[in-house]
Amino acid sequence: MAKVVVFIEQREGKAKKASYELVAASAAAGNETHAVIIGDGIAGLANEAAQFGANKVHLVQDPGLKMYLGEAYSRALTAAIKSLNPEIVLAAHTPMGKELLPTVSVMVDGALASDCTSIAFSGGKLQLRRPIYSGKATAEVEFTGTGLQMATVRPNSIGLPKPDTSKTADASSISVDLSGLKTKILDVVKGTSARPDVTEASIVVSGGRSLKSADNFKILEDLADTVGAAVGASRAAVDAGYRPHRDQVGQTGKVVSPACYIACGISGAIQHLAGMRTSKVIVAINSDPQAPIFQIADYAIVGDLFQVVPALTNEFKKLKE
């Protein structure tokens, strides 16, 4: 059993599921689990953190923390860690967590393992594995010293249990000095897509160059919207201009591990497989029976995606009725 601090990531008062995965995993292992929420006007999230298993909730609130800024948030999280003096600090490996934790690790003299996909607790020590070469291999990460252990964990690596809605939080406040900041957050320009991000979605529907045009991705979008999925793409599809780079899955794009990955018209180049092979269930739909993607597929359909995908969308619509 260890004293664990979990950074609860929130934007506009909405917390990330991936942060609660860590709270729940830490609590389930019997650790003294402290949730630290940073922002402004975010006290309403305290009960939620408790319902996923946090023993204590700590709020670092300041008008200067309303929007994320690495410099300000690193001071806030550092203040919390110094005040709580934990043995372990955890955060989700998201655009916020992956920028924030390294800075904090220097400020608190901790050792940081990033982008872990497997996490366990044993005798006060973290046991971690992470992908390397974008998933072409995995490695155990061992801390060389006995000091503060820190880790960022990829979303969806653990899974989220149901919250115990009967619980309420015992929340306290931690203060932070934000004077003399050298950087400033000017604005957050919001993306227009209502779909989840490929790195966080529990289902990803992905397309390759066989889609033949940007317009044809509409059939994947229809499938994605029916099941609440994100839309991803292979590098070939992105290079052809069918999708923006932010949707690219693979070694030079995003690395994802959803519960279900549906690859449509993707042959399965080594760089693409690296970005999605840790997905729990992989579906491949391709007209070429020799496509390498079939070697890692749990469900294989050799067929014409332009016929199979719309039919699949209809099947899911029927299931939802």
Add this chain to the structure above:
Amino acid sequence: MNLYVCIKQVPDTETKIKLNADSSGIDSAGIKWIMSSYDEYGVEEALRIKEKTPGATVTAISAGPDRVVETLRTALAMGADNAIHVELPETADSAMTAKAIAMTLKKEPKVDLVFFGKEALDDGAAQVPQLVAAHLGIPSVTVVCGVEYSGTTMKCKREIEGGSFEMVEITAPAVVAGSKGLNDPRYATLPNIMKAKKKEVKAVKLAEIGVSSADQKVRMKNLQLPAAKQAGKKIEGDAGAQAHALAAALHNEAKVV
């Protein structure tokens, strides 16, 4: 203006990874090494500032075994003025690498901007830029896909999730970690590649900058290749039948949809 760009040498993305005998690392025989692609955006950005700033210099830094000198020559061929090779063992982690780069930068007369790629294509840790900034006590912004300059102040467009961006203002001295979209990295021309072969690469030994293996904080071990998967279930029939069977399997059997 003194511009620095930190670059990492990584296996080409086509590389099929094989493990070494004790599974503590990879078998490097036959690997083709390249500059990590995100670092190319850092090199290009530094060169573009230099081209607009009289008297500016660009120094490329790479930490690693002797082979990284080859990647430093790529940066020189692209247009960097100087190159520094920090002699670091292959097994160094992000913490030791960042300390070595930061201590090397501290020995430089003046540091204005330090560019990196947002993460390396091999370990994907996304740590070193922020760690170096923290050691130097200067601010950093990462995953930058666009910069507007006005004097020493920069408006950085930082990519976050869901197609959204944060606009962050930062003033030199600072660390900027670039991503795709920042610019279109140039190719080195053949004459410049030839010239780069003759340029001096300064070597820095860890003992000179007070860094040792005690600065290493994590170690990788027990590497594994992904387990060969059992053959999946092949779903036969016409498109309608395939779709029906797949939907049922995902809903009832795998329970993921």
